[in-house]
Amino acid sequence: MTEINWLKQLQEPKYWLLAIGVGLIALHLTLTSRTNDTDLFGTMLLFWGVVAFLIWERHESLTFESGVFASFFGxxxxxxxxxxxxxxxGYDFFIRATPFxxxxxLAMLASGTKGLKQYWQELLILAYTAIPPGLIGVLVDVAKLTAKFSAFILHYLGFEVVRQGVFLILEKGSVQVYHGCSxxxxxxxxxxxxxxxLLMFPTTKGQKIIVPIAAVLIAFSVNAARVSLMAVLVSLSQPEAFKYWHEGNGSAIFSMIAVFIFGIFCWFAILKNEPENKKKQSC
Structure with missing residues (x-):
């Protein structure tokens, strides 16, 4: 009897959807790992984990009802x-679009067009991964801003530095801030x-504005510090150290530092005041 019930459960559509979802995630992470971009892989892994967590938290309240057209489209x-x-x-933009x-x-197979609104949070997170890094460069010259701020850091650390556009010129060498290093x-x-x-924790309207601004400022500042370090290494004729902080694990270390600082900010600025946030939202 137990074996029969087990077989019946396996025949339920939600278990097939789970298997398909796991397969798609595994395929995508495999493709992402082939790009040798640790930041991209880490981001995709995190976002998939968050989406899986959000779905699991609400899986009992989700409506599973799809139609012929929705199933065919999915x-x-x-x-x-x-x-x-x-x-x-290798790297292909399709890798960024695949999660969305x-x-x-999966949403179409599970709940059809009418049920898509159930997954707006998850789809918003997955849609974010499709934003190409080059889009920001079209709107803002981030490389030039990074060069300016890095020159400011070096100047106040006592280094003789001259900036010419995106070039940082020190006494015994210079670096160019490319878009990829911006x-x-x-x-x-x-x-x-x-x-x-913001999707996982209760926040006030003001905090919804402050958190993204803080994220941008932290990421920009930490990267400018990294660029300053590389300029110093070039001036000191340290090519191996420059390569480590530019292409090697050193780049990932600065990413971890930025994430750590952002985590501290969120903890002290938002999470410690979470009861107050809930009270303000309920008023």
Whole structure:
């Protein structure tokens, strides 16, 4: 009898959806790992974890009711993901879009078009991953701002530094702040964490404005400090150390520092006042 019940449970659509979801996540993380971008992989892993947690928290209250069109659309999206994934061997923008497409396909299979609003939080998080880093560079010249702030840091640390556009010129060397070193990736990473934080914890309207601003300022400042360090290493003729902090694990260390500082900010500025936030929201 127990074995029969177990087999019946396995035949329920939600278990098939779970299996498909796990497969899509595993496929996406595998593709992401091939890019050798530790920041991107860490961000995607975190966002998938948050989405899975949010779904699990509400899985008993979700409505599972899909139609023929929604099921066909969802299955077609999954087929597209599998087809495109078979031809990806390095970085491809499709890797950033895959989480959102996977989320839409699973939501359509599970609850149809009418039930999509149940997953607005999860879909918003997954849609955020599709934002290309180059988009910020089109709107704001982040590289130039980073060069200016890095020059400011070096000047007040006592270094003789001259800035010419995105070039930082010291006594025995110079560095150029490319778009990839401007901190755009770090800013997007912390903004993503800010979005996750605001969706998971109760906050006031003012805090909803302050948290993203703090994320941008922290990411920008920490990256400018990293650029300043690399400029000093070039001036000191330390190519191995420069390579470590530019391309190696040193880059990931600065990302961890930014996340740590942001976590401290959220703890002392928001979470310690969580009872007050709930009271303000209920008024």
């Amino acid at each position: 299955a077609s999206l999954i087929a597209l993901i599998l087809l495109k994934s078979s031809s990806i061997y 497409l996977s989320g839409i396909s 901190g755009v990736n770090a800013i997007l990473q912390l903004l993503g964490l800010a979005l996750v934080f």
